[in-house]
Amino acid sequence: GGQELAIQQINTFYLLNKIIPLSGGSFGANLGACLWSQDDGAEGVKEDEYGLKTLDMTISHFKEFLLEFKT
DSSP: OOHHHHHHHHHHHHHHTTOOOOOOBTTTBTTSOOOOOTTSHHHHHHTOHHHHHHHHHHHHHHHHHHHHHHO
């Protein structure tokens, strides 16, 4: 535990430095993508289906942001 507070502090740093933090949205990726290796390294991350879903959601929101930012 504790990763949520760590990510929140990183996002606060971004905001204070005029960087726009993006997340995957509510219901699963509130603070962006988080993957857990369960101490199995890269193989453990590949098996983290929920974590990979949060990554997909975050990337999707990033694409939407880029499209809106261009206009």
